[in-house]
Amino acid sequence: MLAVIGFSMIAVFTFLIMSKRMSPIVALMIIPLLFAIISGFSTEVGAMMLEGVKQVAPSAAMLLFAILYFGIMIDAGLFDPLITKILKIVKGDPVKIVMGTAVLSLLVALDGDGTTTYMITVSAFLPLYKRMGMNPLILATVAMLSLSIMSSMTPWGGPATRAIVSLGIDPSEFFVPLIPTMLIGAVWVLFVSFLLGKKESKRIGVVEIQRKQGDYQAILEQAAALSEDTVIRRDKWWINLILTAVLMIVLVWGIWPVSVLFMIGFGCALMINYPSLEQQKERIIAHAGNALTVTALVFAAGIFTGILSGTGMVGAMATSLINLIPDSFGSFFPLVVAVTSMPFTFVMSNDAYYFGVLPILAETAASYGVDPIEIARASVLGQPIHLLSPLVASTFLLVGMVNHDLGDYQRYAFKWMFFTSIVLILLAFLTGVISF
Numbered sequence: 001m002l003a004v005i006g007f008s009m010i011a012v013f014t015f016l017i018m019s020k021r022m023s024p025i026v027a028l029m030i031i032p033l034l035f036a037i038i039s040g041f042s043t044e045v046g047a048m049m050l051e052g053v054k055q056v057a058p059s060a061a062m063l064l065f066a067i068l069y070f071g072i073m074i075d076a077g078l079f080d081p082l083i084t085k086i087l088k089i090v091k092g093d094p095v096k097i098v099m100g101t102a103v104l105s106l107l108v109a110l111d112g113d114g115t116t117t118y119m120i121t122v123s124a125f126l127p128l129y130k131r132m133g134m135n136p137l138i139l140a141t142v143a144m145l146s147l148s149i150m151s152s153m154t155p156w157g158g159p160a161t162r163a164i165v166s167l168g169i170d171p172s173e174f175f176v177p178l179i180p181t182m183l184i185g186a187v188w189v190l191f192v193s194f195l196l197g198k199k200e201s202k203r204i205g206v207v208e209i210q211r212k213q214g215d216y217q218a219i220l221e222q223a224a225a226l227s228e229d230t231v232i233r234r235d236k237w238w239i240n241l242i243l244t245a246v247l248m249i250v251l252v253w254g255i256w257p258v259s260v261l262f263m264i265g266f267g268c269a270l271m272i273n274y275p276s277l278e279q280q281k282e283r284i285i286a287h288a289g290n291a292l293t294v295t296a297l298v299f300a301a302g303i304f305t306g307i308l309s310g311t312g313m314v315g316a317m318a319t320s321l322i323n324l325i326p327d328s329f330g331s332f333f334p335l336v337v338a339v340t341s342m343p344f345t346f347v348m349s350n351d352a353y354y355f356g357v358l359p360i361l362a363e364t365a366a367s368y369g370v371d372p373i374e375i376a377r378a379s380v381l382g383q384p385i386h387l388l389s390p391l392v393a394s395t396f397l398l399v400g401m402v403n404h405d406l407g408d409y410q411r412y413a414f415k416w417m418f419f420t421s422i423v424l425i426l427l428a429f430l431t432g433v434i435s436f
Helices: 002-018 024-038 045-076 080-090 094-111 114-132 136-153 158-167 171-204 206-226 237-253 258-273 277-310 313-322 327-347 350-367 372-379 393-401 406-430
Strands: none
Touching: 002 024, 002 277, 002 313, 002 350, 024 045, 024 277, 024 350, 045 094, 045 114, 045 158, 045 171, 045 237, 045 258, 045 277, 094 114, 094 136, 094 171, 114 136, 114 393, 136 158, 136 171, 136 393, 136 406, 158 171, 158 277, 158 350, 158 372, 171 258, 171 372, 171 406, 237 258, 258 277, 277 313, 277 350, 313 350, 327 350, 327 372, 327 406, 350 372, 372 406, 393 406
């Protein structure tokens, strides 16, 4: 009976999220509460919810201060010299332009936010693409590929955060083994950028490129103007770079909890770049909306996972799934999760997949002796396909900025997103992130 109630809860939750009849935050709190009461757990449900909130608290703190930290770095202009340098280097060569797009978007995507990645990358390069007569869909594709690599695997990125919170695993244990896969995946994005650039170079022609190089300075000034905000920019690039590098080194080293690390990093960044109390207040308010929304989502997810575990629904559903899966598939379960994450995350939101489906998959895998952390890592490998979904709000921002229809973009970018997911799965096996 618990299995039936659990699957019904997941179905109702997924339907309400996908049909936009209820927001993810509200659905994560209300739906499991109602089903817990129906199941006869009305007296125990309060303790279940509190336990779930306690489990996600460190992840919520990490995500909150990671968003604030990278927001401060972008405001202070950490990426501005890089943008200027890239634009000077690429000039009129389509190959360099596309690869420069990849370098910038890969670095900016480290903040884990698709909206920020797309706005900075497209604002910097779209004038150049237009003046050169290059296809803006290439710009959009490279930006999305970069986001799918960097955001999906970093523990402050959306998919990884949901996987970590949903399964209650340590962010460092999740992330550090994924670093080789992420770095080689970034090289793959550069390789794809090279191929797209060569193809575009052949289409435009050498004569056309040379003719348009004369307008380069105007292009550079136009691109720089789109991303410049002199009021909040700070002339402390080296200090911010060193601070960020130290932060990443200590994170990989694992000597401090990730949540505490970003809290301290944010405090230092705010003090260094905006010493005035009024300035600090303004910068916090500027990023509070995004940070608060995501953090509230994490705490709401704590209620969902707390009830799912406390009532025993997860165990019951996992047992029923085990009876459906042949024993010969048990050792391949991480691969099954990695491959199925592509269609699953395309047709449903990350909230529905990570908070509704992933806990069941992890419990099922545990019965075969597979560590849940491998299932968490496998679940993020299909994110390149997910980003093409019409359920992703930032995707509409991207296609709108390059002035194209979503359908046209999906047809153009699908093969590159699919190949990238396959490459990530292969890399994950080769680097030992997931195993047979």
